Amino acid sequence: MKAALVVTGREIVTGLKRDALIQPFACELKSCGAEVAEIRVIGDSPDSLWATLSELAMHHDLVVVSGGLGATPDDTTATVIEGLKQRAETCAAIANPVGSAQGVDLDLGGVRIVFLPGVPRESLVMIKTVAASLKPGVEQPVRLTAFGLGENRIAEMLGEVGQRVSYLPRDMEIELIVQPADEAAVRAILGEHVLAAPSLAEDVGQLLKRRGLTVGTAESCTGGLVGHLLTEVAGSSDYYLGGVVSYANQVKTGLLGVEADLIAAQGAVSAAVARAMLRGVLQTTGADVGLALTGVAGPGGGSAEKPVGLVWIAVGSVDEQLVTSLKFGFDRAGNKQIFAKSALALLRKFLNANPGLHRG
Structure with missing residues (x-):
């Protein structure tokens, strides 16, 4: 099946807003047998959209349009939809489980034209419904999440299997859309890098909940x-007790009990301080396990010995701790994200290495 994507919106064309739909749309469609052969990005003009669809419909089996379904003056897609409905053989609504604007699914003589909202949070859910409908009754692709390997490295490791996988980078994690027949091979090749849940926070949460454990966090650079990532998961109150954001040294000493002399001698970004923060948050919250991290997110604040992108992470319990340092090269936002995800990954590693650690 040959597909095309049309992204509408003046804010995209003029560069005021970055597109967030093309890659995930293409990956979702590819996973169900529809190869995207063409992509158009246009403004909010009904005439432009009408001309674009008329041209694409001559050469494609499926056209997916995003944007313009709202009620603001620049949401003009509805005008085109009403015109197309007069020619359509069938017209169906596409449910929007996370918003108010429904999608529209039109069949124009064998050419399917689908309209979805431009809001990524909504359309990224709805495109899965569209993709699944391309192969009704057929076993749908499996979704796996990997962490700790880049997209190119994963593809290299998977080899021929990787050519059948779709890759969706997402906040330092990578969603893999895998054909059911390839799932076992992908899991075997990537090993511990494949999570047991859709995200690191959910994976860690499931481990904690299954064992009846609680967790506390001590964060500096993040x-x-x-804490935000952990509490994004529904039911996290079962295991997350709370955290201390000890951005300043006086909070490290005052709330976490880190000795000022230790900070003076080792520096705030050090293994010793990360370990002391961990011990402090375990004592403060009474959690069974915890994590602590201190680093240099940038863009300033680094030095030759402690450059921007360096982070020290400590995880563990009162009886056993695991401390490590990592170095990354992203911008400030990227460093904060990878620091936080790496801390969760290290806690996951600690829990998996200590299967006997549980309450009761």
């Missing part, structure tokens, strides 16, 4: 991002 400013509470780890």
